[in-house]
Amino acid sequence: MRQLNYLWLPVLVIIGLWLDKPIISVLLIWCAMSIGLATLNDSARYTAFWLKKETNKVPWWFRSLFFPYYAWQKGETYIRTRKNIRKEPIKITSNLFISPTIHMTKEAMEKHNIDAMLDLSNPLNVTSWFNKDENIDYLSISFTHLKQNDLLRSLRWLHKQITQQKNCLIYCDDNSAAVVLSAYFLATNKVKFSALAMKEFKKQYPSLKLTEQQTQWLDQLSRNKSLALKQKAWLIANPVAGRGSWPEVKPDIVEQLSPFFDLHIHETTEEKIAESIAKQAITESVDLLIAGGGDGTIKEVATIAIEHNTSIALMPLGTANSLVHALQGSVAKLSPISNACKHIIEGVDTLIDTGKCNNETFLLLCGLGIEHKMVSAADRNKKNDSGALAYLQGFTESVINHQAKGLTVTIDEQPAKTVSIASLVVANAAPFTTMLAQGNGEPNFADGKLDLTWINALPDNTIPLASLADLAQSTLTDTHIGDNVQHSQGKQVIITADEPIDYIIDGETRQASALDIYIKPQALSIVMCADE
Template sequence: MNRSACLIFNPVAGQGDSEQDLAMIRAILEPEIDLDIQLTTEEISAEELAHEAVRRGVDTIIASGGDGTLSAVAAAVVSTDISLGIISRGTANAFATALGIPDTIDAACQVILQGVTRTVDAADCNGHRMVLLVGIGFEAEAVERADREAKNRFGVLAYILAGLQELRNLHSFDVEIETEDKIIKTSAVAVTVANAAPPSSVLAQGPGGIIVDDGLLDLTIVASLTRAGAIAAAFHLFQTASAGNGAERNDIGYLRAKQFKITTEPPQKIVVDGEILGTTPVEIRCIPAGLKIFVPSREEEEAVEKLEGLPNLTIEEKPSPENSPD
């Protein structure tokens, strides 16, 4: 008996041919999965379709679109027992990258067919479900500047161009950060709280490695006072994160906690999983083990054996125990 799933498909995501994309998804999945295909429209959002699927009691939801679509569907699935499949077709594909999911249609479909799931954390930000991160200050301004037309023309480069343009307006603000056990007051140009984040989300990389199932959120503070300092801080974060190390500059701070309450003076825009959602103050709390998601099998995710290339290598297969002589 075939598995079944609700496929929520955004036909305007990305820069490819959506009809061909949908045809490819169906060709790969439908031999093994009965798909209930739901298309987003200007009137019906991915979030509405996902909530309706949850109400129907489906076992699996597959989301296909950009990061906005994927995050909206994931938000609806948080704290349910529904398995979530991801087929990323967006500009940045941050969602897939952060969770180790391939960002090509064929490979993403194969992950879903394998049926291996992993339970990861989610978060709540001012009443909105969050899977990736909330950016306060610089990142929120840059995301707002990277509009749909720019993303269609330049792809992921649109975010980089928007960030460079936003550097001209760089300004610091006073921030108070309250955790379960301390209150921190400082000045910053950007504060990022991450549940999960790809390497491209440089301003979230203070700890040098974000763990998606530890029941904690990772907060990074960038306090550079000049454009040159902000560029240097971003490059340092990229370097240290690539090496798996925490940042070491004096104008970068980071910490982990179960929840954060953040206030700023003056109020700052916030961006949650790529969408502008008002201004500070903001409260973010981790939802441990809040999301069950299809991921690559362990064998694909990390190598468990590597012997090729060793000098004078010989390998002898031992007989299995049941075939061993008494």
């Protein structure tokens, strides 16, 4: 969209304020503010909240509020394109077309059997307003500012349509089509470099060119394998996870993921656990495993993925969903399903560390003392009744009723330490809500180290209020605070005791005579959005 000369806009405002005609004054100020704000907003790239929807419509309230802007642009565009309308799309492959304008006739679209549209035009461009045919799949993505997440969303949607033998049309009003087409050719291994991909269609439309910066960006994404098109996806869902919300959220998940993946849903049962379904998916060459459930279900799927070097994605359906919160931040708590779908659609393979405790995989942590008692107290019935509050109740009970535990702890090659603890947590990853693991702030899930946080027991099992206060401060500041809490890091931790050790591993209770815990760096590939 051409940028406006802003000089005459304040003039309109001044005239409107000066005139003694209220109706004319309001109209002049409305026109100036509408055109000025819309243009400035487009320049600043803040277009997300009025992006065209799946019906290819800008929200009615925005069209009404900014009517002068759209009326002006509609007239200018009509005059500028009246003699220059392209009525036929440009054929790239047998079922892939591009068009630099939306002014094609309905006859032209029917001639080429167009049944899928990827609209890359500016979301404020009124030339792309049209009534979407109900038989045509449609996706609108603004490419006014290139982002890797938007590119991956475009590629995965486009690939789904093409694999279903649909004729796809890409609309564009700049060189965004060149970027998407080059990326698609790279992702499907049709060419080796993006410069070669451009030769597929630049003869037919010479104005579509990649800049040097775009070419380097695409080549880097290709080398990093960030353009992977994972098509066949299995969602392994635990229907009783959390408070049994699966039947309610299932339609929303299917609606959001189906346009981008060949989605198959498999629900776990008492006889068919998540691990066995994941093994079946591996034998059927599934591209992506989506673990839907709590931390226990995710761990089952992840264990198989690690063995077979396969990526997984996360769909939080549990009560705490600690791993998702640790990896994706607090936004995963506010809008868990939408956030998870966004990561699955727009994400790239990201390597994280995992741990082993007595040869059992864990993604989050192993806990003794207060942490163990808290999780044990929050059984399935309490979680069904109270949700996440069950953990808070369990924490309160475990702090009040905790018992000192004598342990011998060896970290890497350091001398063994004999300690009496109220709580000890060995963490690979933990969200800020897991306070007992925050001895030095949130553990880094990709640093190749385990984080040990322990609270020394007080005489007569007195409640360690000072230690809990230090942990709360450490959680907020991401630093080690005070002498009441001990923190250390290492790659291997060995724990022994004179009596059997009760502990939890990713929310599951266990007992052993000794614990051998060690880190496995970059062992699991999880699909997550790249930081931009």
